[in-house]
Amino acid sequence: MSLFSKILIYLISLILLLLLNIIEVESTDQKYSLETRYIEVPLDHFAATSSPKFFKLRYLINSKYHVRGGPVFVYTGNNGDISIFAQNTGFMFDIAPVFNALLVFIEHRYYGQSLPFGNASFSSPENLRYLSSTQALADFAFVIDYLTRSFYENVITHDTHPVVAFGGSYGGMLSAWLRMKYPYSVVGAISSSAPMFYFPGMTSCDLFYDKVTQVFEKFGRDQCVKTIKLGWDVIINLSKTKLGMDFISTTWKLCGRLKGPEDTETLLNWLGKIYVNIALTNYHYPTDLYTPLPAYPVKVFCDKLTTSYFNDTKGLIEHFGHALEVYTNYTGKRVCNNINSTNDDYTEFAYDYQQCTELTMPKCSTDADMFMTKPWDFEKYSMDCYKKFGVRALPPQWSQVTYGGKNLKYYSNIVFSNGMMDPYSCGGVTGNMSATVWAFNISDAPHHIDLRNSDVADNNYVLGARSFHIQAIKQWLNMA
Known part of the structure; x- marks a missing residue:
């Protein structure tokens, strides 16, 4: 130009x-x-x-x-x-x-x-x-x-x-x-x-979480990203005992108590989605696109997470719980946090179905970003779709054939x-x-x-x- x-x-x-x-x-x-x-x-x-x-x-x-x-x-x-x-x-x-x-x-x-x-x-x-x-x-x-x-x-x-x-x-x-x-x-x-x-074979699977991390680094500073990265292992280790799961359930005001590894995995996925949504809606004024949020929610979240001292794992969990309320309960009206996707949640259910059947967008995380390291596995993804919907993900070339790639x-x-x-x-x-x-x-x-x-x-x-x-x-x- x-x-x-x-x-x-x-x-x-x-x-x-x-x-x-x-x-x-x-x-x-x-x-x-x-x-x-x-x-x-x-x-x-x-x-x-x-x-x-x-x-x-x-x-x-x-x-x-x-x-x-x-x-x-x-x-x-x-x-x-x-x-x-x-x-x-x-x-x-x-x-x-x-x-x-x-x-x-x-x-x-x-x-x-x-x-x-x-x-x-x-x-x-x-x-x-x-x-x-x-x-x-x-x-x-x-x-x-x-x-x-x-x-x-x-x-x-x-x-x-x-x-x-x-x-x-x-x-x-x-x-x-x-x-x-x-x-x-x-x-x-x-x-x-x-x-x-953003389809298989067209965009590298690691770029999405890398960009989310960049948003948190820019608006929440480096210490926030390090604390988030630390949090994954803390949550996993604490969730290995009933006392630990009960502590997280109470501190984070979960609607249902964590009971085992599957619930812990659901919790971790829920947490990752929150980080993504905060990054997506990091507007310079208050909004309510996904949920009511303040201006620059990434900064507000990170300030709550990192501005005071914690000296043990439970203290860190308490900090996370306080910071998460920026997203989960900014208005103070929510009684508890539901980490599960249910069939009653039609919007999420419908879009999950579409992602399985046509809008498959590969996401993987590496040691370089703030998320848990996790590879992209199309076969596993397709199998998960079958378990949930009775259908398998479309082949990777679908978007190329249908919309020209x-x-x-x-x-x-x-x-x-x-x-x-x-x-x-x-x-x-x-x-x-x-x-x-x-x-x-x-x-x-x-x-x-x-x-x-x-x-x-x-x-x-x-x-x-x-x-x-x-x-x-x-x-x-x-x-x-």
């Missing part, structure tokens, strides 16, 4: 910030108000049958800023209730008045209220087999086709519907894949923090943005792939921060990313 281009982006970002600050005068409740709608979509988009089955897919819509003929901004829902993503994707609301846009957030099947078989959706492999990214993409295209016929039938020619897709994380993958697989549906896609290349040069009109302090950036698209498939890297930024609402403390890197998105959208809509 030339110096002139950088200066131009910077100036545009300052103007945008002033504009967005004016827009923010309206109340948050008004700004994020959404109407809930449902649409009947095919259970299986790819099977011809004499009696096709349908189910109700939820989508949310905001027409506050829409002017007849204006574009539609569609968020491709990912692994969770769509209302959560709508409330955490303020960028779309911020720019809607600029473009006179209609805002639509489409829920991913099997998440939130879009359950094909109701409460029985997760009861068997047979009912789960319609949960896939390919079916979800067809859902999105189906809804978009309905919306464009409803809003643009008499407004604009049928081959130029101004629909732009947005998505973050897995939703970012879906927004890009929607443009790649259904280019008729959307003119372009903003794909934030999308681990497009790293060969993106034949596609068009996609912006891939990545925060360089986002662990998933290790599998992201961080370089331009063609004349219209661009990458924008955001220094020092966590997970899809550019899709969040504007904040007075946003740095120039984040502002530059949003300005880049706006210019790309204008180009796609022939407004540039």
